[in-house]
Amino acid sequence: MPDFSFTKAERLCSKKAIERLFAEGHSFAKYPIRLVWLPMEVTPGATYPVQVAMSVPRKKFKKAVVRNRIRRLMREAYRMNKYRLYRELQQEEEQYVFMLIYTAMEELPLGIIEESMQNIIRRFLKYRNDESPVR
């Protein structure tokens, strides 16, 4: 049985790292989520191959309750599917930081978000070595 936990070490908390991610990262979108990603130097002590942050734009969702709800749904979808990502990356010994941005204009049910998350993980694993950089 895969590990479904989602601890602090798996979250992206450093302000510097986030700034670097947006400055140098690559991205692609699969409705309703956009992924921004950046390979990092491999540190030997790291227990997780990916650190991730979720974001819901305030411009599209003015109410804090709605933003919180969508972010929780995104986190649930990531939590249930991240094992697919870890399985491959832990063999290759690669290190990445992710930013998941919600791009839809309305709140969607968990099923659609989860499906999109699986698609994004699959696409990332396939194309991560030949994506062109953004910005």
Next chain:
RNA sequence: GCCGCGGGCUACUCCAUCGUGGUUGUCUGAUUCCUUUGGGAAGAAGGCGGUCGAGGAAAGUCCGGACAACGCAGCGCGCCGCGCCACCUAACGGGUGGGGUCUGUCGGCUUGCCGAUGGGUACAGAAAGUGUCGCAGAAAACAAUACCGCCACGGCUUUCGGGCCGGGGUAAGGGUGAAAACGUGCGGUAAGAGCGCACGCUUACGGUUGGUAACAGUCGUAAGGGAUAAACCUCGCGGGUUGAAAUGCCAUGUACAUCCCGGUUGUUCAGACGCAGCGCAGCUGCGCAGAACUACAGAGUUGCGCGCUCAGGUUUCCUUUGGGAAAGCCGGGAGGGGUAGGCAGCUAGAUCCUGCCGGUGACGGCAGGGCCAGAUAAAUGAUGGAGAUUCCGGUUUCGGCCGGGAUUACAGGAUCCGGCUUAUUGGUCUGCGGCGAAU
């Protein structure tokens, strides 16, 4: 029972699995330190278990505080806020009770007042001064050059009813306007007018009665006065500034680095110490450090000014002996560099619940019990089941049964409280008014 208006309370419940932030117990334990090499101490992270984990508005950030930092002799001017009275409160622009005023409903009649019962109310001063009042209207605030009208007088005219012209009187009537300078009656008059009188109304002042007071009643005197202060303003009261990104500590890092601007003055004085001179008791001079006053350009006092406080005042060189230059010191500014990590602040408090007592009430007092989020790219979610509520469809022996759906609205802590405002679904309790029925 129905309808309308107002107020209070509440915010689906339980179980299982996965996941999550704090805290705590226990186990494992990277790594570091000490060491008598036996061991001991600290401890990132993780496993398992216990326990707690968003709101009535957490929102808007509109008021008031707590708390913190800096500041604080005092005075004047300005600015901002508040504004019936009393009380509550830590405080308030909030609340409670009362007064005035406006207004809805009902009843009564003397038809514009009284009574009952609700609701609203930024409600000090317009009789200190200034400003404004478009259009209409004769006139819009020291009343008025009187539009229609009314009136006498003079002149002309006449069909003898009157008509026209002139300079006057008149604000009672018409008309205009949101607003026209007390109301009614009588007197008065050429016609009129608070011009006079009676009754009444309003306002101011003084007395008096009730009330803590606002205010109300009453008596007397005076007056008859447009509105606007959410126009300027006057009066009274209050206000130091900033705001948890405050503030303190640790870590990282540079540099007591660079550039620009301004300032760095004099006088007086007693005593102590050191040195030198002399006529060696002592006196004089110089030095060191000190006190008082003072000039300077600043800084602080966070709207400004006065005032107050603070700090700078040394060294070297040049010199025409007036001073000048450089460095140091003090103050201000520019630009640049570093960190954006951790700990404290940070959650036990004007606290919550229950009961009793005081008060019309807001609220206060006493007793007992409870601990109720502390995150920091920021924790509450997902799945399944049961109950409850509710909606739709079918069925019915009218009790229900079956199937499907929804669980809702508004909405997420960010230092913490007290209010206000705004958003809002359903349920429930309750006050008042009306209608209907029964007794």
Next chain:
RNA sequence: GGCUCCGUAGUACAAUGGAUAGUGCGUAGGUUUCCGGAACCUAAAAUCCAGGUUCGAUCCCUGGCGGGGCUA
């Protein structure tokens, strides 16, 4: 988190508390021209919302809504 400013036609801006809210550009129609441009004429089109003060509100006051700026 705190502070501050603003909201008027499609757009950029005006408007002592007072008549039918004005100007430029734009839009639509017309005149002119062989056609178009330019010019001229005409028209449509707005005070963010809800209350209050006032005889009367774009303006004054209160409360919402929306937008911008400053502050590390």
